[in-house]
Amino acid sequence: xIANIIFIxxxxxxxxxxxxxxxxxxxxxxxxxxxxxxxxxxxRWKIMTLVALGQKKMFSRPxxxxxxxxxYAAFVITQIELIEIFADGTIGSHRILRPSLGSFYTFMxxxxxxxxxxxxxxxxxxxxxxxxxxVPRLASRELNGWPKMDANSILFAEITLICFIFMMNGxxxxxxxxxxxxxxxxxxxxxxxxxxxxxxxxxxxxxxSEPTLxxxxxxxxxxxxxMVFGFLNYLPYSKHFHLLLAFPNTFFxxxxxxxxxxxxxxxxxxxxxxxxxxFVPPVADPNVPMRxxxxxxxxxTWKQLxxxxxxxxxxxxxxxxxxxxxxxxxxxxKIMMSTRDRLVEVGNIMDANSGEFKDDGKALxxxxxxxxxxxxxxxxxxxxxxCPVNIDPLSIIIEMRRFIVMxxxxxPTELNMVFTNMENNGAPWQFSQADRLNWKNE
Amino acid sequence: MTNQPFIVPTxxxxxxxxxxxxxxxxxxxxxxxxxxxxxxxxxxVKILNYAKVNFAVLGTEESCTGDPAKRAGxxxxxxxxxxxxxxxxxxxxxxxxxxxxxxCYNTLxxxxxxxGGNYEVVHHTQLIQGLLDKGIIKIEGGSFKGKKITFHDPCxxxxxxxxxxxxxxxxxxxxxxxxxxxxxxxxxLCCGAGGAQMFKEAEKGxxxxxxxxxxxxxxxxxxxxxxxCPFCNTMITDGIKHFNKENSVKxxxxxxxxxxxxxx
Numbered sequence: 001x002i003a004n005i006i007f008i009x010x011x012x013x014x015x016x017x018x019x020x021x022x023x024x025x026x027x028x029x030x031x032x033x034x035x036x037x038x039x040x041x042x043x044r045w046k047i048m049t050l051v052a053l054g055q056k057k058m059f060s061r062p063x064x065x066x067x068x069x070x071x072y073a074a075f076v077i078t079q080i081e082l083i084e085i086f087a088d089g090t091i092g093s094h095r096i097l098r099p100s101l102g103s104f105y106t107f108m109x110x111x112x113x114x115x116x117x118x119x120x121x122x123x124x125x126x127x128x129x130x131x132x133x134x135v136p137r138l139a140s141r142e143l144n145g146w147p148k149m150d151a152n153s154i155l156f157a158e159i160t161l162i163c164f165i166f167m168m169n170g171x172x173x174x175x176x177x178x179x180x181x182x183x184x185x186x187x188x189x190x191x192x193x194x195x196x197x198x199x200x201x202x203x204x205x206x207x208x209s210e211p212t213l214x215x216x217x218x219x220x221x222x223x224x225x226x227m228v229f230g231f232l233n234y235l236p237y238s239k240h241f242h243l244l245l246a247f248p249n250t251f252f253x254x255x256x257x258x259x260x261x262x263x264x265x266x267x268x269x270x271x272x273x274x275x276x277x278x279f280v281p282p283v284a285d286p287n288v289p290m291r292x293x294x295x296x297x298x299x300x301t302w303k304q305l306x307x308x309x310x311x312x313x314x315x316x317x318x319x320x321x322x323x324x325x326x327x328x329x330x331x332x333x334k335i336m337m338s339t340r341d342r343l344v345e346v347g348n349i350m351d352a353n354s355g356e357f358k359d360d361g362k363a364l365x366x367x368x369x370x371x372x373x374x375x376x377x378x379x380x381x382x383x384x385x386x387c388p389v390n391i392d393p394l395s396i397i398i399e400m401r402r403f404i405v406m407x408x409x410x411x412p413t414e415l416n417m418v419f420t421n422m423e424n425n426g427a428p429w430q431f432s433q434a435d436r437l438n439w440k441n442e
Numbered sequence: 443m444t445n446q447p448f449i450v451p452t453x454x455x456x457x458x459x460x461x462x463x464x465x466x467x468x469x470x471x472x473x474x475x476x477x478x479x480x481x482x483x484x485x486x487v488k489i490l491n492y493a494k495v496n497f498a499v500l501g502t503e504e505s506c507t508g509d510p511a512k513r514a515g516x517x518x519x520x521x522x523x524x525x526x527x528x529x530x531x532x533x534x535x536x537x538x539x540x541x542x543x544x545x546c547y548n549t550l551x552x553x554x555x556x557x558g559g560n561y562e563v564v565h566h567t568q569l570i571q572g573l574l575d576k577g578i579i580k581i582e583g584g585s586f587k588g589k590k591i592t593f594h595d596p597c598x599x600x601x602x603x604x605x606x607x608x609x610x611x612x613x614x615x616x617x618x619x620x621x622x623x624x625x626x627x628x629x630x631l632c633c634g635a636g637g638a639q640m641f642k643e644a645e646k647g648x649x650x651x652x653x654x655x656x657x658x659x660x661x662x663x664x665x666x667x668x669x670x671c672p673f674c675n676t677m678i679t680d681g682i683k684h685f686n687k688e689n690s691v692k693x694x695x696x697x698x699x700x701x702x703x704x705x706x
Binding site for chain 2: 060256257258259260261263264267268270271272274275292293320322323325326327328329330372375376377378379380381382384385398400401402403404405406411412414415417418419422423426427428429431433434435436437438439440442
């Protein structure tokens with residue numbers, strides 16, 4: 001009875017805490033400017049199904065895709081077991097679904113055990129890629145400290161979770177074969193029939209006494225649910241948030257050609273005034289400060305901020321970036337990580353000032369991302385192409401270049417010359433427009 | 443050498459004669475002023491003449507599309523360029539455009555509509571592919587027998603606009619051996635010129651991007667590195683010089699290869 005109350009309190013607290021943090025993340029994302037990503041929803045559903053659910057873009061690199069698929073399948077499918085855990089935990093039953101589901105129950109738990117074993121293999125694979133093989137994109141300097149710990153701790157948590165599942169099922173198998181299990185006796189079999197635990201249980205816990213076995217089984221059961229809720233509540237702080245956000249993030253993908261950069265409406269109005277004195281611009285909202293490009297996170301769109309929370313720091317973008325490959329400072333992954341770090345910081349300032357942002361004298365540009373990084377980009381779209389969850393680091397780079405050029409007038413000198421040439425003679429070089437057709441007679 | 447005349451009408455001339463050509467050939471700044479790129483421009487004109495495509499150029503009325511300004515973050519300058527060009531093109535009631543440069547192609551096709559410029563835009567490789575498909579032209583590939591060609595994807599044709607097959611389907615007609623670099627199509631590596639990098643020194647690093655890309659192409663021991671962009675052409679040519687291969691490996695635009703094959 002006490003156990004049931006503790007269980008209900010634990011589940012409620014875990015859910016409420018998660019909801020509070022999700023609301024905070026949502027508020028932070030909505031600090032971004034509006035952008036329309038709700039058109040053409042059939043296409044959006046299709047992209048989400050293929051890219052998030054179907055992991056389509058992962059498979060351009062088959063080995064990590066396979067390891068990831070093991071963890072992904074285990075994560076998605078083992079959650080059905082939670083239905084039973086919720087019921088058992090709340091009313092104090094034990095394996096409540098087993099009598100009614102019968103052999104399907106045995107199949108289901110056995111299937112979950114297969115997935116758990118595959119997930120174990122995947123986790124060991126990922127840990128060794130990070131810490132033994134040291135795959136370059138997973139061992140770069142920008143991951144030192146928290147990002148590296150975040151990645152490893154989640155993998156160790158995954159192993160612990162899998163151990164709990166096998167403790168729970170394994171001990172229950174031994175209990176059952178001795179007639180001590182709380183699970184209802186069905187037929188005259190002396191085993192619950194779970195594919196792995198029916199062998200593993202006797203091997204590990206064979207000689208233990210009945211009370212000890214019950215304790216082991218409970219540690220497994222409680223350990224499992226505590227890990228699940230611990231993980232859920234860790235997500236909003238971690239790169240592992242991607243397992244939820246991948247879905248909205250791919251749904252709200254950019255559907256335009258990747259080469260098409262956004263049109264700045266505010267600039268269009270100014271240019272029209274310059275070119276046509278009779279043009280009357282629409283009245284601007286006086287509450288929205290006019291700023292060209294992005295200096296800080298609130299100058300970006302909500303989709304760019306959602307991108308930042310969705311990034312799982314896999315580094316496919318950076319490993320395909322021509323600037324990064326040739327030793328420049330730019331790393332598209334770091335652009336996303338910096339954007340999230342700054343956004344979290346802005347959110348924390350708001351929390352500390354009852355929802356109001358107080359200027360802390362810092363900004364995304366300068367304090368987190370330097371002009372040197374931004375000017376190294378060739379706008380080749382390799383990072384956008386590579387991202388398995390359709391994040392667009394290039395659009396952030398361009399927004400910040402816009403701020404540097406149009407608000408700070410701080411473009412590199414050579415580019416200022418290009419601008420002058422273009423204004424004066426309609427070409428990036430110092431050739432006269434009158435000579436444009438000379439090639440015809442050369 | 444076929445003795446076809448080299449005809450480059452301008453839109454102004456056509457208008458004076460009451461003609462409206464089917465295509466505007468957008469030459470671009472590199473194609474107009476860069477000595478190497480002018481050869482590509484001429485090759486495109488020869489192919490258009492050969493296929494009897496009804497086209498004209500803007501000539502001195504053409505101005506930069508604004509692409510480098512836009513990529514560099516100067517949205518003001520980009521939009522001023524764009525609106526100027528749109529006024530000229532709408533004045534001539536332009537419907538279709540063929541470009542010699544993927545950057546012009548991308549900007550005209552994707553970024554001009556929001557400012558009032560709506561045209562059907564194709565890159566020259568797409569136009570040539572169309573001419574081949576319709577049987578209007580044939581490629582005499584014989585002279586390329588035994589040669590090895592690798593194609594370098596321009597970012598603004600490939601990833602930016604998902605055009606990967608048009609240049610390849612043209613090159614297949616050359617009877618040459620085609621070999622792909624490890625990083626090709628969606629995974630193609632940039633030459634290093636895009637995003638206004640063409641016009642500035644690269645940031646501090648350990649290697650030039652053009653060297654990284656040219657090294658990859660040279661590993662295949664090609665006779666020809668085919669490109670579809672005047673800026674890629676410049677960068678890869680720099681790379682060939684960097685590795686002292688300018689005598690054994692040629693960097694040529696797809697249009698130049700076709701003009702050569704048919705002795706235009």
